[in-house]
Amino acid sequence: MTVFNAFLRVIRRNIGTIILYTAIVIIFSAANSGSNNESTGFTAEKPDIMVVDLDNDSVLSKGFTAFLEENAVLKNIDGGDEAVADALFYREISSLITIPEGFEKDIVSGKTPQVEISSPGTASSELTKMTVQRYLRALKVFAEKYSDPDVIARKAQDALAGKTEVSMMTKLDTASMTKVSSYFNFAAYSLMSCIMFIICLVLSSFNSPMVHKRTVVSSMNFRKYNLHLILSCLSYALAVWVFFMILGRIMAGETVFTARGAAFIINSLVFTACVLAMAFFFSTLLKEKNAVTGIINVVTLGCSFLCGVFVPAQFLPSWVLTAAHALPTYWYVENNDFLAQTQSLRGDLTHYIIDLSVLAGFTVLFAAAGIIISGIKRRE
Amino acid sequence: MGDKVIEVKDLVKEYKQLRAVDGISFDVYEKEIFGLLGPNGSGKSTTINSVLSLLKYSSGSIKLFGREMTPDAYDLKRDTGVIFQDVAVFSELTVYENIDYFCGLYITGKKERKKCVEDAMELVGIGDFRKFYPKQLSGGLLRRLNIACGIAHKPKLIFLDEPTVAVDPQSRNNILEGIMKLRDNGATVVYTTHYMEEVEQICDRIVIMDKGKIIASGTCDELKKLAGTEEKITVGLKNTDKDPTDGIRKLLHVTDVFKEDSIITVSYDGGTHNIARLIDHLREQGVSYSTINSQRPTLNDVFLELTGKELRD
Numbered sequence: 225m226t227v228f229n230a231f232l233r234v235i236r237r238n239i240g241t242i243i244l245y246t247a248i249v250i251i252f253s254a255a256n257s258g259s260n261n262e263s264t265g266f267t268a269e270k271p272d273i274m275v276v277d278l279d280n281d282s283v284l285s286k287g288f289t290a291f292l293e294e295n296a297v298l299k300n301i302d303g304g305d306e307a308v309a310d311a312l313f314y315r316e317i318s319s320l321i322t323i324p325e326g327f328e329k330d331i332v333s334g335k336t337p338q339v340e341i342s343s344p345g346t347a348s349s350e351l352t353k354m355t356v357q358r359y360l361r362a363l364k365v366f367a368e369k370y371s372d373p374d375v376i377a378r379k380a381q382d383a384l385a386g387k388t389e390v391s392m393m394t395k396l397d398t399a400s401m402t403k404v405s406s407y408f409n410f411a412a413y414s415l416m417s418c419i420m421f422i423i424c425l426v427l428s429s430f431n432s433p434m435v436h437k438r439t440v441v442s443s444m445n446f447r448k449y450n451l452h453l454i455l456s457c458l459s460y461a462l463a464v465w466v467f468f469m470i471l472g473r474i475m476a477g478e479t480v481f482t483a484r485g486a487a488f489i490i491n492s493l494v495f496t497a498c499v500l501a502m503a504f505f506f507s508t509l510l511k512e513k514n515a516v517t518g519i520i521n522v523v524t525l526g527c528s529f530l531c532g533v534f535v536p537a538q539f540l541p542s543w544v545l546t547a548a549h550a551l552p553t554y555w556y557v558e559n560n561d562f563l564a565q566t567q568s569l570r571g572d573l574t575h576y577i578i579d580l581s582v583l584a585g586f587t588v589l590f591a592a593a594g595i596i597i598s599g600i601k602r603r604e
Numbered sequence: 605m606g607d608k609v610i611e612v613k614d615l616v617k618e619y620k621q622l623r624a625v626d627g628i629s630f631d632v633y634e635k636e637i638f639g640l641l642g643p644n645g646s647g648k649s650t651t652i653n654s655v656l657s658l659l660k661y662s663s664g665s666i667k668l669f670g671r672e673m674t675p676d677a678y679d680l681k682r683d684t685g686v687i688f689q690d691v692a693v694f695s696e697l698t699v700y701e702n703i704d705y706f707c708g709l710y711i712t713g714k715k716e717r718k719k720c721v722e723d724a725m726e727l728v729g730i731g732d733f734r735k736f737y738p739k740q741l742s743g744g745l746l747r748r749l750n751i752a753c754g755i756a757h758k759p760k761l762i763f764l765d766e767p768t769v770a771v772d773p774q775s776r777n778n779i780l781e782g783i784m785k786l787r788d789n790g791a792t793v794v795y796t797t798h799y800m801e802e803v804e805q806i807c808d809r810i811v812i813m814d815k816g817k818i819i820a821s822g823t824c825d826e827l828k829k830l831a832g833t834e835e836k837i838t839v840g841l842k843n844t845d846k847d848p849t850d851g852i853r854k855l856l857h858v859t860d861v862f863k864e865d866s867i868i869t870v871s872y873d874g875g876t877h878n879i880a881r882l883i884d885h886l887r888e889q890g891v892s893y894s895t896i897n898s899q900r901p902t903l904n905d906v907f908l909e910l911t912g913k914e915l916r917d
C-alpha cells in the first residue's frame with residue numbers, strides 16, 4: 225500500500241494535466257457532434273429521382289420501383305436523354321436509376337444485375353445509392369431461398385419495411401455512429417496524454433537514481449516493490465479508461481452501451497493496454513521530467529495528427545496514412561472508422577479482429593522493448 | 605568495546621581499469637561513530653556501497669550483525685539506514701509524506717509508522733515544515749529532510765555518506781549534533797567525509813583512506829600521535845635584524861625550527877608550557893614579535909605526514 229499511496233499522491237500533484245486533456249476531449253467531441261446534427265437534417269426530405277425500367281415491367285422490377293417510390297419522389301422527364309441530362313444538371317432530379325434488361329432473370333438465377341445510377345454526386349444521391357443497395361441485397365438474400373419472383377418481391381418489401389421478424393442486417397443509425405466513432409477517435413489523444421504523461425512523470429520520480437538507490441537498500445522486497453509499481457500503473461490506466469467510457473456515454477449518447485458500442489469499448493480497452501505499454505517503454509528511456517513533457521507531447525500529438533484523430537483519415541494524404549500503419553493509434557482509429565460504417569459487423573468480424581490483433585501485437589512489442597531496455601540499464 | 609556490528613575483510617572492488625577499493629579490512633563496534641575519512645576519490649562511497657550490497661564487489665567478505673550481507677538479506681536491511689550524499693526525495697510529496705513513504709518501505713504498521721515519522725522530524729528539527737514541498741526548502745533543510753527519510757525507521761546501524769557537503773555552518777552543526785544524538789540513543793554510525801574537522805568533532809574511531817587503501821586507523825588522539833609533532837608554535841617577528849633560530853633549537857622538546865621571512869615555525873614532540881618557555885627565551889634574547897600562535901596537530905598533519913600531500917582539496 226505504501227507504494228500505491230505514494231503513487232496516488234504523485235498523480236494528485238499532476239491532476240492539472242489530467243483535467244487539461246479531459247477538457248480537450250470534451251471540447252473537441254462537443255464541437256464535432258454539433259456539426260453532425262446539421263448534416264443529418266437532409267434525411268428527412270425525400271429526394272427526387274427518375275426510374276427507367278428496361279426489364280419490361282417484370283414482377284421484380286415493379287416491386288423495386290414501388291419500393292423506390294416509398295423512399296423517394298418519382299419524376300418523369302420527357303424529351304429524351306438530353307432533357308434528362310439537363311434535369312440532372314439543374315438538380316430537378318438527384319439521380320437517374322436504370323433497371324437493366326433481364327433484371328428479374330438475373331436475380332432469380334443468383335446473379336447480381338447492374339443497376340445504373342447516374343447522379344451529380346450530391347448528398348441526397350448518396351442516400352439513393354444506399355437505398356438501392358439495401359434493396360438489391362434484400363432481393364439477393366430471398367432469391368437464395370425462394371424462386372417465385374412474387375414471393376421474393378413481397379418478402380423483400382416486408383423485410384425492408386420492418387414488418388417481418390427476419391432481420392438480415394443491423395440497421396445502422398449512421399448519424400449516431402459517427403458521433404460515437406468521433407468521440408472514440410478524440411479519446412485516443414486524451415487516453416494517450418493522460419496515461420503516458422502521468423505514468424512517465426510518476427515513474428521518473430520512482431526511478432530517479434537516488435530514490436531507486438534508497439529503495440534498493442530498504443527492507444522492502446525489490447520484486448514486491450516492482451510488482452506494486454506495475455499494479456499501480458495498471459489500475460491507473462484502467463481508471464482513466466473507465467472514466468473516458470463514462471464520459472463517452474455522456475458525450476456520445478446511449479449508443480455507446482449497445483452491442484456495437486461494446487465493439488468500440490473493447491477496441492479502446494485494447495488501445496489503452498497498448499498505450500500503457502508505450503508509457504512503460506518511454507519511461508525506461510526518459511529519466512528527466514523535462515524530457516518527459518517534451519517527448520511525450522511530440523509522441524501524442526504526432527500519433528494523433530498522423531493517424532486521423534483530429535482530422536478524419538479520409539482527408540489525409542495517402543503517404544501519411546501509409547506511414548501511419550507503423551503507429552498503433554492508426555489501427556485503433558481505423559477500427560473505429562470501420563465500426564462506424566460497416567452495415568453488418570458479424571459479416572466483417574475478421575476486419576475488426578485483425579485491427580485488434582495488430583494493436584495487441586504493438587502492446588507486446590512495446591512491453592518487450594521496455595523490459596529489455598530496463599534490463600540493460602540495470603546491468604550498468 | 606561492544607559487539608562487532610560490521611566486519612569487513614580484504615574487500616576489493618575493481619572497476620575496469622581501477623582498483624577503487626584495494627583490500628581493506630575494518631571492524632565497526634556497537635554504539636560508536638565510526639569515521640571514514642579520505643579525500644575525494646579515495647574509495648569511501650565505493651566501500652559503503654559494497655557493504656550495503658548496492659555494488660557487486662570483486663572479492664573479500666562483509667558481515668553485518670555477524671551475518672553475511674547479500675542483496676536479499678532483507679532482515680539485515682531492516683536494521684540498517686542509509687543517507688546518501690545526494691538528496692533523494694520525491695518532489696511531489698511533502699516533507700511529512702516523503703518521510704512517511706521511505707519509512708513505509710520498512711514499517712507497514714500505520715500507527716507505529718506515524719510515531720516514527722514524528723520522532724524523525726523532531727530529531728532533525730523539521731517539524732515546522734511538515735507541509736512544505738522539497739522545492740520550498742533551503743539547502744540545509746533539504747539535507748535534514750534527506751536524513752530524516754533515512755533514519756525514520758529507527759535503524760540500529762546508520763550509514764551517512766558525506767551528508768554535509770555544501771551545507772551552511774548552522775545546518776552542519778545541527779546535522780552533527782543529530783548524529784551524536786542517534787549514537788547516544790544506541791545506534792551505530794558509519795560516517796564518511798573529507799572534512800577532518802567533522803571527524804575530529806564527532807567520531808569515536810577513525811579510518812583514513814587514500815587511493816583505495818587504509819593508511820591509518822585508531823581514535824583521534826592515537827592518530828594525532830602519527831603526525832610526528834605534538835605542538836606547533838608560529839612566531840611573527842617585528843624585525844628580522846636578529847636570527848633567533850639557533851637559540852630556540854636548544855630549548856626543551858623542540859624537534860624542528862623553520863624560518864621563512866619574518867615567520868618562525870617551531871615543532872615540539874611533547875612537553876607542557878612550551879609557549880611560556882618560548883616567550884621567556886625571546887624576551888631574554890631581546891627579540892620583539894608581533895604575533896605568537898600555538899597549534900595542536902590536526903588530522904591534516906597526519907595525512908600530510910603519511911602521504912606527503914594535503915587532505916584538503
Ligand SMILES: Nc1ncnc2c1ncn2[C@@H]1O[C@H](COP(=O)(O)OP(=O)(O)O)[C@@H](O)[C@H]1O
Nearest residue numbers: 619622624642643644645646647648649650651
Ligand atoms: N562506476 C564507476 N566506474 C568507474 N570508476 C568509478 C565508478 N565509481 C567510482 N569510480 C572511481 O572509483 C574511485 C573511488 O570513488 P568513490 O568511492 O566515489 O570515492 P569517494 O567516495 O571517496 O570520493 C574514484 O577514482 C572514482 O573515479
Ligand SMILES: [Mg+2]
Nearest residue numbers: 648649689766
Ligand atoms: Mg563519495
